[in-house]
Amino acid sequence: xxxxxxxxFIFLFFSFQFLQAQDSDELFxxxxxxxxxxxxxxxxxxLSKQALVKSPDYADIRxxxxxxxxxxxxxxxxxxxxxxxxxxxxxxxxxSLAFASLEFWExxxxxxxxxxxxxLKYHSDAKDLLLLKAKILNDLKRWPEANIELNKVIKxxxxxxxxxxxxxxxxxxxxxxxxxxxxDFIYFDKQFNDPWHLVSVDYSRQTSLGSIIGRVNYxxxxxxxxxxxxVDAYPRISSIFQAYISGxxxxxxxxxxxxxxxxxxxxxxPASFEAEAGFRYLxxxxxTWIYTASIGKYYxxxxxxxxxxxxxxxxxxxxxxxxxxxxxYGGADDYFSLRLGTGLSPDxxxxxxxxxxxxxxxxxxxxxxxxxxxxxxxxxLIVNLGLDNQEYKLDTRGTxxxxxxxxxxxx
Numbered sequence: 001x002x003x004x005x006x007x008x009f010i011f012l013f014f015s016f017q018f019l020q021a022q023d024s025d026e027l028f029x030x031x032x033x034x035x036x037x038x039x040x041x042x043x044x045x046x047l048s049k050q051a052l053v054k055s056p057d058y059a060d061i062r063x064x065x066x067x068x069x070x071x072x073x074x075x076x077x078x079x080x081x082x083x084x085x086x087x088x089x090x091x092x093x094x095x096s097l098a099f100a101s102l103e104f105w106e107x108x109x110x111x112x113x114x115x116x117x118x119x120l121k122y123h124s125d126a127k128d129l130l131l132l133k134a135k136i137l138n139d140l141k142r143w144p145e146a147n148i149e150l151n152k153v154i155k156x157x158x159x160x161x162x163x164x165x166x167x168x169x170x171x172x173x174x175x176x177x178x179x180x181x182x183x184d185f186i187y188f189d190k191q192f193n194d195p196w197h198l199v200s201v202d203y204s205r206q207t208s209l210g211s212i213i214g215r216v217n218y219x220x221x222x223x224x225x226x227x228x229x230x231v232d233a234y235p236r237i238s239s240i241f242q243a244y245i246s247g248x249x250x251x252x253x254x255x256x257x258x259x260x261x262x263x264x265x266x267x268x269x270p271a272s273f274e275a276e277a278g279f280r281y282l283x284x285x286x287x288t289w290i291y292t293a294s295i296g297k298y299y300x301x302x303x304x305x306x307x308x309x310x311x312x313x314x315x316x317x318x319x320x321x322x323x324x325x326x327x328x329y330g331g332a333d334d335y336f337s338l339r340l341g342t343g344l345s346p347d348x349x350x351x352x353x354x355x356x357x358x359x360x361x362x363x364x365x366x367x368x369x370x371x372x373x374x375x376x377x378x379x380x381l382i383v384n385l386g387l388d389n390q391e392y393k394l395d396t397r398g399t400x401x402x403x404x405x406x407x408x409x410x411x
Contacts, residue, residue: 024054031043031044031051041071041072044068052065057088059092059094059095063085063098066098066099070102078102086118091123093129096115099115110140112136113137130149130152138169138173147174150163150167151330151331155328155331160272161298168332175206177204178411179409180202180407181406183406184403188399190396190397190398200218203215210235211233213230213233214231216228217349219256222254225255226256228250228252229250230260232244232245242265244262246260246261246262247260247262248261259281265278274294274305275294275295276292276307280292280346282346284355290311294307301329305322309321320344322345325337334373340366363391364388364391365388366388368402369385371383379407379408380409384405
């Protein structure tokens with residue numbers, strides 16, 4: 001009998017709790033609409049407070065209220081809201097992320113690091129927390145640690161363009177100088193009697209405007225030695241756009257182009273896409289203008305890029321195409337690559353000297369396998385193996401094998 005007597009009261013109690021939560025959810029929905037759709041933050045704050053009167057332990061609403069205070073430049077009120085959640089739920093990842101973001105934006109990076117580490121203690125693989133930690137460490141100039149966190153993010157989500165862009169900035173900040181050396185051995189079974197040898201040495205300096213690279217190339221081709229001098233620049237225009245500007249000179253025409261130049265505009269697009277458009281200019285006694293465009297996409301641990309070069313001349317158009325795929329097995333400098341192409345590329349130092357001849361209008365197919373590995377953070381090893389089936393005379397083909405090895409040192 002006593003149970004029957006209490007059943008109506010129990011039912012009323014839970015019904016009241018359900019209606020109360022329902023009212024809180026409705027107010028929360030209205031608050032989010034006011035903030036995101038109408039940018040009416042005062043109304044959103046008022047609605048959130050009303051919802052918390054009905055459900056004071058509703059963590060999502062209180063975190064949202066803290067974010068509203070953050071966006072409206074009320075940091076003390078935001079801290080109070082986030083603290084209330086974390087005091088009851090120290091493992092709340094969203095509260096840790098919001099609190100750390102607030103302190104980071106308020107230029108309290110050390111404090112922000114405490115809160116982000118607190119969240120990672122319970123959620124060690126949370127990508128948003130790891131990315132924010134990398135931003136904080138970058139701000140604190142603790143670049144090796146920032147690089148470790150970014151490698152975790154990129155390995156977990158290769159599609160996260162923001163992480164890759166930050167990784168590039170961290171590498172630039174941590175090592176503003178870079179030297180590299182490359183060697184290529186090129187063997188021909190029919191087209192030429194002697195192999196080619198190419199060596200390049202470059203120095204790169206990171207500046208406030210972007211990176212600048214000076215390069216000296218040596219080649220032994222056609223039993224003739226030659227030198228080429230190049231300068232490349234990658235000025236940053238905005239968070240979306242970056243440019244490529246290049247120029248080169250050689251007095252050994254035939255071994256290298258006499259002059260070369262290039263320009264491209266790169267864009268980081270939504271959904272992990274990249275795009276590029278530009279031109280290349282080569283002089284072998286006569287001038288050759290080549291236009292290029294490419295589209296790239298990150299998908300999971302892969303990067304895909306499709307590129308074309310178009311050369312108009314003598315009322316006809318020559319084209320070359322290349323599809324490049326990278327598989328990232330670690331950080332941003334750890335990947336295997338596969339390139340499938342047709343025709344010759346002006347960006348390929350091994351073969352661009354042939355563009356000045358009739359070979360450029362003949363058919364060729366090529367494949368290149370690549371391996372890139374970073375070790376001890378500042379060292380990078382590069383190995384490439386290429387195979388080219390080149391039509392060097394009409395209906396006459398030969399095979400070209402290219403073995404390349406390179407080393408980069410940051411400091």
